[in-house]
Amino acid sequence: MxxxxxxxxxxxxxxxxxxxxxxxxxxxxxxxxxxxxxxxxxxxxxxxPKTSSILRVIFENGPKIVHDSWVTLQVFLAGIVIGCFAGFLVALFAAFFPKWGVGGLTVISAFNAIPIVALSPIMRLWFSNSPFAAKTAVVAIVSMVAMSVNAYRGLTDLKPFSLDLMESYAASKAVIFFKLRLPNCVPYIFIALKINVAAAMIGVIISEYFAASVEGLGFVIRNSLRTTQLTTGWAYILVASIIGILFFTLISFLEKKLMRNR
Incomplete structure (x- = not known):
């Protein structure tokens, strides 16, 4: 059985x-x-266009699509790593210094109300000498918000009896953090990562709309729509969607593996 x-x-x-x-x-x-x-x-x-037409464009332009995907993927990975790391640091500061940190967390959350369409040109002006840095900054800002909010909740939303038990044993702040707060925060981190996969992909595609570079999935989508090559545009949209789905699946797989014995 x-x-x-x-x-x-x-x-x-x-x-x-x-x-x-x-x-x-x-x-x-x-x-x-x-x-x-x-x-x-x-x-x-x-x-x-029909799916067969879209797939035909993908197969006929395989090397170029791979190159543009790699360009977009570099920005995606750099932005999401920097943004998630910065967001977690903000959550740590807010958790350990609530008088100052919560206010800073509120300001960070306000970034979520800034349209990416408006944020991308601003970053392009700030990082005019580096299109890669401009695009990465957009993705980092978008990723930072979800991570800071979710990580803060994971660090502070503790069961009262567990925190009281740790304090009754005179556990130091470091022990409470590594033995209680950080393990409790892990599920919230994965929630933020899942949110950021979609948000970061949208951010990098839109940032490539306004970037000075002439490569990347977002640039080709914009150029295809402008020249009415809609089949090519849909092909690149499909590739961007597949990349996002693959990363979402990877994060879900890691979550199940790491949370299995939690």
Whole structure:
């Protein structure tokens, strides 16, 4: 019986988590290829190319798409790492110095109200000599907000009896941090990372709209839309979406592995 249960559990997870989105994606492809989707949305094939046309563009322009994806990926990784690290430092400061930190956390949260479309040109002016730094700054700011808010909650939203127990043993602040606050913060960090994957990808694509460089997924999407090469634009949008999905899946996998024995 013990040998059968893991297989049943794996099948249950596959049916309820993997199969529905796969079937939904297949349905959208079929509706698009048969032009039923175009009729439902009242759009032409020029506005919404068929999946086969999009895939053809991807295969025909493979080397260039790989190069542009790598350019975008570098900004994505640099921005999300810097932003998450800075956001966690802000959360630490707010948790250990609540009188000053909470106010700073509020100011950081206000950054979330700044439109990326407005933030990107500002960063381009600030870092006029380095397009890479300008794009990275946009992604870092976008990523910092979610991490600071979620990490702060994880560091401070403790069960009262657990904190009282640590203090009753005269545990130092360092011991409380590493044995209680930091482990309690781990799930909130993964929540922030999942949020930041989507936010950072949007940030880097929009920042490439306004960047001085002539490479990257965002630049090609903008250039394709301007020159009415919509199939190429949709191809690059699909590639950007796949990159975001892969990173989201990777974070979810690491979360399950690290949280299994928590």
């Amino acid at each position: 013990k040998l059968i249960m893991p297989e049943n559990k794996l099948s249950f997870r596959f049916v309820h988590s993997v199969l529905p989105p796969v079937l939904f994606g297949a349905l959208i492809i079929i509706l698009g290829e048969t032009r039923i989707l175009h009729a439902l949305l009242s759009v032409t094939e020029v506005q919404l």
